[in-house]
Amino acid sequence: MVNYRPIEHRFRRDATDSDRLRSFSPLDAMSADPVKVSTTTMFPTIPRDHTNKDFRVLLRVEAPPMADLKGHVPIDVVAVLDVSGSMGDPAMASSDFEKNKPPSRLDVLKDAMKFIIRKLEDGDRLSIVAFNDRPVKEYSTGLLDISGNGRRIAEKKVDWLEGRGGTALMPALEEAIRVLDCRPGDSRNRVGFILLLTDGDDTSGFRWSRDVINGAVGKYPVHTFGLGAAHSSEALLYIAQESRGTYSFVDDENMDKIAGALAVCLGGLKTVAAVDTRVSVRVAELSGARIERIDSGGYESRVACGGASGEVVVGVLYAGEVKSFIIHLHLPAASVSSLECGYCDAATVCDHHGHHCHRRHEQRLLDVGYSYRRAPDAAAISIVGRGVFVQRPEEV
Secondary structure, three states: OEEEEEOOOOOOOOHHHHHHOOOOOOOHHHOOOOOEEEEEEOOOEOOOOOOEEEEEEEEEEEOOOHHHOOOOOOEEEEEEEEOOHHHHOEOOOOOOOOOOOOOEHHHHHHHHHHHHHHHOOOOOEEEEEEEOOOEOHHHOOOOEEHHHHHHHHHHHHHHHOOOOOOOOHHHHHHHHHHHHHOOOHHHHHOEEEEEEEEOOOOOOOOOOOHHHHHHHHOOOOEEEEEEOOOOOHHHHHHHHHHHOOEEEEEOHHHHHHHHHHHHHHHHHHOOEEEEEEEEEEEEOOOOOOEEEEEEOOOOEEEEEHHHOEEEEEEEEEEOOOEEEEEEEEEEOOOOHHHEEEOOOOOOOOOOHHHHOOOOOEEEEEEEEEEEEEOOOOOOOEEEEEEEEEEEOOOOO
16 A cells, blocks of 8 residues: 655634635736735625734635646755665565565665656756665765766666665755755755655654754755655654655555655656745735734744734745645724725725715725745746735624
8 A cells, every 4th residue: 555645734724714714805916927826814894893803814825737837947856765774674565576585675765766767857956865874975976967977877876775774864864955955056046855765763762853853854845755664654744744745655565666656756846836935915004903923834934023014935836736824813993094995996984875885895904915936047026916805894
């Protein structure tokens, strides 16, 4: 059995909130752009004299579909490969082998890595960090340009892998991060990922916790793969969650399916639609509203200026991906000067009879904008959207 466990970062609402959230104020000014941002308010209408201490606004960031992507964004991949002694154990694959001796887990990993090396495209780069109870330098490489001799060099390094020693995950992860951090010049802006494949529990005595993992692997997505039943599922899951990666595992009877699991992961990594994606929100003047917090599901977010502004750093978006966040506002009773008439568009209460205005007055709560790049070396695209409104009638 092969199990793929993508780590979801959308805000999970209870049934009551889901029923209350209605489509009210999409930022349709942004709809023509490949990356789209929209909002949905908790309620479309709040009486003018009411205060809501936790008024929620759903913020959606949507990447364009695969069909709309133009070209391939080159990626940097660091493969962190377990070469501990247990990798020499039989793979226990479900299929029958003609040979008397079944392949080892390391043999299966080698075949899977060669498959991945062949699937990388010109312009992509690959680094191998082999590890047991320490990073094994003789089996490791720096970033190799796949379009040059890098493909051949990487395949030779994979052929040389041998299993021995224990298992220490943290030093290997730190080495992988160092490889990406030390990229020279503009290449540091390239999209970087880490693939971690291991079959065993950490034998170094290191005590894993979410705080430790977050501080160590927060920079780059780490996609973790557990091989067989003995791997530390808790550590791999934590690493994937805190780095915004994915966790997958392949059980002992299906070890030969690891190439398929890696192919699914790599296929996603090769569909980068946007990088350096950021969404900014600003409280509208005269609204009296205040941003209390932003639920960003592990993504970096901040509230500044006493709740007057906020930001969510989304980073990389893949084709067809949707990210959802919740903005929590303190919304006081509305003053007349904070309302806009849907008919006369004036910042005051119009004469409904004189203007024949049949629309309720609206209050502008937020102004939302965002920026992103289509590739790391491309110019930033900035979009300023329309405001987020809620209707504030005298009575409901």
